[in-house]
Amino acid sequence: KNQVEQSPQSLIILEGKNCTLQCNYTVSPFSNLRWYKQDTGRGPVSLTIMTFSENTKSNGRYTATLDADTKQSSLHITASQLSDSASYICVAPSGAGSYQLTFGKGTKLSVIP
């Protein structure tokens, strides 16, 4: 069964601190994994996509990694800001077509002053 599991479910950190969110996937066949950020009351927005060809990718203060051997992806946030408070969702396509997606339940991050 295709699955994407995220940890932790929720996280509270102080502004300025770093944090790492985890995503374990068991989808077949695997082609890529995408991270989305969802602010409260808004729809998710794509942060980055990870494929076999790149195991590390940075987008500002966000760095995503992919380990195909352990089937894990992580999202590291550096020097957190209050605006980083959001839910972070990882998603992987699965099944016969790339339009079939498996969603993680997300990690709710709260950054407090």
Added chain:
Amino acid sequence: KAGVTQTPRYLIKTRGQQVTLSCSPISGHRSVSWYQQTPGQGLQFLFEYFSETQRNKGNFPGRFSGRQFSNSRSEMNVSTLELGDSALYLCASRGTENNSPLHFGNGTRLTVT
């Protein structure tokens, strides 16, 4: 380019009623998918339409239905509403490029009383 637009933003209905939600995708996007989001359950896939045809369907009862028009706009209908249907309903469109991301609207918050 204008983003994905969902209407209405908020809706309150009573049990047994029916509701229709609307979604206008990004111009040029022919794929529109719908999701139900509840606390603790994450994003649950409802269905996807591509060029007016339902391409994929999630595990929801037949009370949930949708359609897509020739201009790619989509509607979702829920009949005989139940209290458990209270949720944020998100619509997303995507382009035809390989690995293209989902572009989400800000959702319709449905409350069933």
